Amino acid sequence: MKKIVSFLTVFALLLTACEGPQGPPGFDGFDGLDGEIIASSAFEIELDFIEADNYEFIEAYGFDVLPTDVTLVYILWETLNGQDVWRLVPQTVQFNDGNLVYNYDFTQTDVRFFLDGTTDFTTLDDAFTLAQVFRVVVVPADNVGRTDITDINNVISKYNIESFPKR
Known part of the structure; x- marks a missing residue:
């Protein structure tokens, strides 16, 4: 009986001392691009669409945007009971003579x-x-498919956005 216990003890020690192949290295909280931390930037802007500007407006970010980042834009659609209702752009409005x-x-x-x-x-x-x-939110492309981006509240929560600086 002592031989079986000794054999099992030695066998167990051998199995626990074995090591498999090392897996691929992971990220240490970085996105792998020069050690930059994955973060989201955002801002809010009020603008006028006028004929003189061909009904368009271009705004520089004012912060660094990586080539793989994705920009999401939400429009303040309405206010219900004091709550702002935001919709992911593009948004369409139907008129008798066409659409906007x-x-x-x-x-x-x-x-x-x-x-x-x-x-x-x-x-x-x-x-x-x-x-x-x-409202403009720039997010890392790796994370876009993991969040319901149609709801601005999900995006704000997911990317810890505390405020939308006004432009």
């Missing part, structure tokens, strides 16, 4: 807000073109 689309595109240096659609922009009420409020 609030849209955007972005580069690594700026974001462009513009009106698109089939309606005659010159006939739009000022409520659709003046004092439009947008």
